[in-house]
Amino acid sequence: MLLLTRDLLRFRSRKGKIYPQFLDPDDASLQRAAEALVEVFRQASAAGSTRQELTEETSLQLQSQQLDNPIGRGLEKLLLDRSEFDTGDPAEQQRFRESIFIQARQALREEAKALNPNLKEFWKRVEILQSQPVAQIQEALYADLPVQQRLLQFSPIGAETLLHRYNCGQVQGLLLNSEALELRLEHPDPGPLRQLCKYLRFHQLLAQITTDEQGIFQLRIDGPLSLFYKTQKYGLQLANFFPAILQQKNWQLRATVCFRQKPPLQLQLDPSCGIRSHYQQFHDYVPPEFQQISDRLKERQPEWQLELAGSFVPLPGDRYCFPDFVLQHQTGASVALELFHGWHAGPLRQRLQQLEEVQGVPLLLGVSNSLSKNPELGVALETSSYFKTFGFSFRELPTVDKLTKVLQSWWAATQQ
Structure with a gap:
């Protein structure tokens, strides 16, 4: 994720306002510096360098380009976010280390019986037991340490684009x-x-x-x-x-x-x-889990089809909502579905108030169980006549049973 951490943000504040310090993407010297950094990552990816080797090469490049420390480290952070390192399987790595230590202990015991034990003979013994060269064994012992992780893949980026991403990251870090x-x-x-x-x-x-x-x-x-x-x-x-x-x-x-x-x-x-x-x-991207809900709904209620929303739903007071989904009936009638997750407490409170003020809004509400645990919201949901008729709760995803129930309630209300 191409975001800059707090220590990499550059800004000034004056009279209650904050001003991000942007780079000029058209600056030729900055473009050369950015391209040089990208090239370091390209070469490291081709060579399969370790994270430590990459860090050392990047530091040398930043020094040669005379980039201010926060700027250079910020660009490096964005490029690291475009890199994939071999983290291995922690469980497998642990088993490998244990096997080496067990075999090493046995080898040490046998070498201790010799008149002149030495480290070279010990490693030869381990090499025979593992059927691997000593250099590979020594490297693999702690390959899961971050500094030893090898760069598997790097997604290249143009110098000017990288500078724009840096400026964008400055704002994102503030947000x-x-x-x-x-x-x-x-x-x-x-x-x-x-x-x-x-x-x-x-x-x-x-x-x-x-x-x-x-x-x-x-x-x-x-x-x-x-x-x-x-x-x-x-x-x-x-x-x-x-x-x-x-x-x-x-x-x-x-x-x-x-x-x-x-x-x-x-x-x-x-x-x-x-x-x-x-x-x-x-x-438009439909997560597989929602596609499954759509398929199940079609089996249970073939006259309804679940689709991604593409338009606004008008609300009282020149307000609008942009719902998550639209349920389309074979007659052409449709009703929107808006989902409220655990961090939507404020919007849910306002939506309940708005819907109590007006009748006939084609909108169904799905509310995460985590919101109903809030004492204030719990009372608001229990006392909302709209939610009782056209709303439902869900744990992680809406269920077809609950969706079908509110659909039937809405359809019955439209037929009156």
Whole structure:
């Protein structure tokens, strides 16, 4: 995952605002330095170098390029994230070591009986017992240590692209420490806007979506520091959503960034930051487990079909939601399905309030059991007439039984 850790972030703060320190991707000297680093990784991959050997070569290259330490280590971190090392099988490695030690003990006992025992004879004995050259045995003994892991594969990247990824990583690292993210989109094109919402859904993020008469969309997404449940995982999902924002045309981002024992800082960005997104056109991906649910539903209820959502569901007060799935009936009628996971406490609370204010919204709710354990949310779910009729709980994934039940309730309500 191409993210920069806290110690690799470069920023300045002034008057309550935070300013990431970006690199210039068009700078020729930076491009040469980046290309030289990439070449070190290419050669190390071809040679099957160990992590220690790669680190030594990288350090020499950074010194020769005279890169500032945080910049050089940041670029190195991004390239390491594109590398695959041989970690081996820990259990197999343990068994191998034990066998060597047992055979070594036996060899030592036999050598001790000799008049002139020596290390060379000992290793010859081990070599015979293992049927391997001594050099291979010595190398394999601790091959599972990180410094001894060999580079198996490296995914090359262009110098300019690497510099853009570095700038993107600076913002993503700040978003890992954010309380909230607000996004303003001026007159977004329908296609890119749907793409953005698909990325929201893919990363299991929920946003409060509003619009006004001027066609300006506002999206508000809770940050990881506003949660008390799986904050690290959620923070990574929010950070990985940022490149999708870069694909929009007229956008403004605001986020509240908080570092430990320091006052909050405001991050503000727009297209003038010049960061280029590395995301491609989003292709709908249905996880195998949801495909299984779709197949089972088709067997149980052949008149219904489960599909990925592709449009908004209007809500009261010029608000919208972008659901996870749509259930399509053979008559042409359809109802959306929105899933709330353990880190969606705030959005769930708001959604329940919205749905109590209006009738006839084509929306079903699936709520993770972990949310119902929250005392406040537990009461809200129990007292919600909407959820009692059109909602269900799930452990990890919705079940066909519960989905069928709420579908029947919704269908009966539409026929009245």
